[in-house]
Amino acid sequence: MAKSEAATSWLVTVVDLLGGIGVFISLWLRYNTTSDSHSVWLLPITVYVVLRGIVQLYKPQQNALRSLERSYFALAYVALPIGLLNAIIHASAPRVLLGVFIFIWVNDTGAYCAGRLLGRHHLFERISPKKTWEGFIGGLLFCIASAYVTYYWFNEFFQVPDLNTWILLSVVVSVFATFGDLIESLIKRTVHVKDSGHLIPGHGGILDRIDSLLLVSPAVLIFLILLQYNT
Numbered sequence: 001m002a003k004s005e006a007a008t009s010w011l012v013t014v015v016d017l018l019g020g021i022g023v024f025i026s027l028w029l030r031y032n033t034t035s036d037s038h039s040v041w042l043l044p045i046t047v048y049v050v051l052r053g054i055v056q057l058y059k060p061q062q063n064a065l066r067s068l069e070r071s072y073f074a075l076a077y078v079a080l081p082i083g084l085l086n087a088i089i090h091a092s093a094p095r096v097l098l099g100v101f102i103f104i105w106v107n108d109t110g111a112y113c114a115g116r117l118l119g120r121h122h123l124f125e126r127i128s129p130k131k132t133w134e135g136f137i138g139g140l141l142f143c144i145a146s147a148y149v150t151y152y153w154f155n156e157f158f159q160v161p162d163l164n165t166w167i168l169l170s171v172v173v174s175v176f177a178t179f180g181d182l183i184e185s186l187i188k189r190t191v192h193v194k195d196s197g198h199l200i201p202g203h204g205g206i207l208d209r210i211d212s213l214l215l216v217s218p219a220v221l222i223f224l225i226l227l228q229y230n231t
Contacts, residue, residue, distance in 0.1 A: 001193055016052070019045070019052060020074070021079075022045050024082060024086075026043070027041070052068070052072075056068060081218055082210075082214075082217065085217060088221050091225065092224050093158070093159040096158065099166075100216065102150065104173060107173060109139075114137065115130070118132075118135075123135070124182055128182055131181075139177075143174040168223070169220065173219075177212035178212075184207060
């Protein structure tokens with residue numbers, strides 16, 4: 001999508017990919033090492049920030065501000081939320097993260113089914129004409145139902161402290177999964193593309209497969225932090 005407005009050099013692409021990996025590694029180090037140096041986890045992302053600026057100096061043919069905007073936005077929009085999955089695991093039982101993924105999948109399925117069968121009222125027509133309030137409510141109800149099922153039948157595996165917490169988590173996932181989908185649709189409309197990529201035929205690109213997660217991840221982390229604060 002970045003290339004739809006201006007060409008991106010292979011060097012910038014490689015550095016940005018390494019920077020995204022660096023963000024994930026930084027957050028993994030933050031929660032999975034016991035190093036005496038409390039700042040060592042910042043090393044990968046700090047190296048990227050320094051290196052990315054230097055690389056831009058050698059690309060005079062590009063609009064420097066636009067190029068840096070795309071790079072840093074990609075890091076904040078894609079790499080950081082995925083890296084925050086490490087924080088979610090640290091803030092809760094590790095298997096809760098699997099529950100978050102289940103809620104995302106169930107929400108997408110419920111929204112699609114309800115929208116196709118009952119959809120009449122547009123949810124956000126300016127950005128996504130196919131999304132309806134009926135679909136959103138269907139996805140939300142499917143999420144809540146799956147919270148009941150997983151709690152009463154599989155809680156020995158998920159280790160959730162109580163049903164109300166699990167239901168609230170499912171609601172958070174459903175709401176922010178919808179927002180995440182809409183934000184990605186907004187980006188695609190802004191750059192006038194139908195799909196975010198062509199790596200997965202028929203799926204609209206990898207970003208279309210994880211757009212919900214990119215907003216669910218920070219939202220769930222906020223929820224878990226506030227939950228811990230109130231207990």
